[in-house]
Amino acid sequence: MRFRPIASLSVVAAAALLLAGCAGSPDASQTPSDSATADTAGCQTPFTGDVPDGLEVSGDFSSAVTVTRPDGFAPDAIQRSTLIEGSGDEIAPGDLVKANYTVVDASTGEVLLDSLTSDPAGMDMIVNAQQIFGAAVSCVPVGSRTVSTFPAGTLGEGSPAYVLVADALAELPTRADGEEVAPVAGLPTVTFADDGAPTITVGSDPAPTETRVENLRRGDGDVVNPGDTVIVQYTGALYSDGTVFDSSWTKGAPTSFATTAVVPGFKKALEGQTVGSQVLAVVPPADGYGDQANDAIPANSTLVFVVDILGVQHAPAAG
Template sequence: MRFRPLASLSVAAAAVLLIAGCSASTPDATETTSEAPVSGCESQLKSGAESDSIEVAGDFAAEPSVTIPDGFAPAGLERSTVIEGDGDAIGQNEVLEANFTLIDVATGEVQLETLSSDPDGMDTLVNPQQIFGAALECARVGTRTVSVFPDGALGEGSAAFVLVADALAKLPVRASGAEVAPVDGMPTVELSDDGAPTITIPEGEAPTEVKLENLIQGDGDTVAPGDQVIVQYTGVKYSDGSVFDSSWDRGAPTQFGTDGVVDGFRQALEGQQVGSQVVVVIPPAFGYGADATSELQNETLVFVVDILGVQHAAAA
């Protein structure tokens, strides 16, 4: 499935990082320490003199006090550990609740602060090609890091930034709520041991309106219009049941805005709670019917979507 690119200067825009990908309470801290990555996991960001020079004080999971040296102008991407956690290891493509404070180096102003907007932590996909994911990849839950990004790291003309990140907890990478009885006449879904769905199309004509059902009802945050969602999904054609797109097949969740997908898919997301699994049937008029360039223009589509996390548009 194709999604429109993220464009607004928001949480989503701040997440962009132009680097290649690879793969409780703790004591107060005033000095950074060298990076101690999880065994077998190599962070794209390494500690260095520039990240070590940023002083970060305050308790874990509380508002940090950040001191940036006078005339600070980072030349590269670096990350140092401020507080060393001892929780679960954080690997690539996992989903994390974390706190973030993003500071403009030139002005010292806080550009983004999630502790007040998302007190329980902002949901984050650990992807080394995004600054939020790169800030905590290969750390452990309970860790606080400080990362530095030079001019242009967030796109042409962007200012240099310092990012303080607290890793609060890992979230499931499949729907995790209460099972709901399936609706008669809807496609049936069987799940593999890892949660990947196999979808069987019912007999009869495809519906002409969007049809929705929950197979799992989550109890997390509710997805609002314009939010960024972290999901696993599989899409099949109603006509023959063949898979045309699947994050499960790619081996990783994905993230996008509810305003960046076809209307039927948007309907399946907005108003749902994190932890839910949704089945949606999307006729062409609510899918790609208006896109003459799409091979799916005349197809009714079926998606099974696991909603793993949400970043609220209001946090921007």
């Protein structure tokens, strides 16, 4: 199986993968021989078996860990062992998960990434078994700790061998679950299907000349900061007649992107919000696509977005 380069795995990894690891005071230890259970036989993962003998992972679940390697450790296969078996639902590709990750250079023991440095409460992600973070938690129950090995070159020519420890903390909801907020008069109205998919109805009020952002629900999760990567469900419609031009709901799954990768009005709808929130944004052309046009969006269109903010990966602090 080909894995995507590590820079594509998260905004944390995209910062160069070389974040300092958190030092801890471990008081627990697990080794592959102590594995609570082998990987589920019928589960589709890239792993070929248990990790080599001699690896030891110390530290409480959901806390900083220390990885001890035998002398000359050089894994030659993509392997995984389950050190702690959780009691939650089994994690499947496409699920939304909150987890902790520690990436160690298998040769030197250097901690290359510890997600606790940027996401102390856990890093949110959409599970994809073709990425090493997703593979590490695929097909194990929530509450599990795994340790995985990836040989040199797995992530591209010249990449070192990695040891990855993953704690699967929780499964995330697929729709906003924050406290409901009363709608604001003069903006489009929104109704919801049983699964949470929105229907946007545009009234007769003239389109605003500046971006309007209002909460339909207000969550109590992490704040989305500039440059963070968000996991969202969204629907976009034209203010002129309510025609939907894009929706993650019709595609069948949430999506993720950096707040810097969307039009300014959508960016304003995300930054400063909290995970669990649902946002209604009305975006005039100046904060949208301006005089650009495509098959779905005419030039100089005012846009309406309804966005459920389901998770966030915080961008690393500068320096």
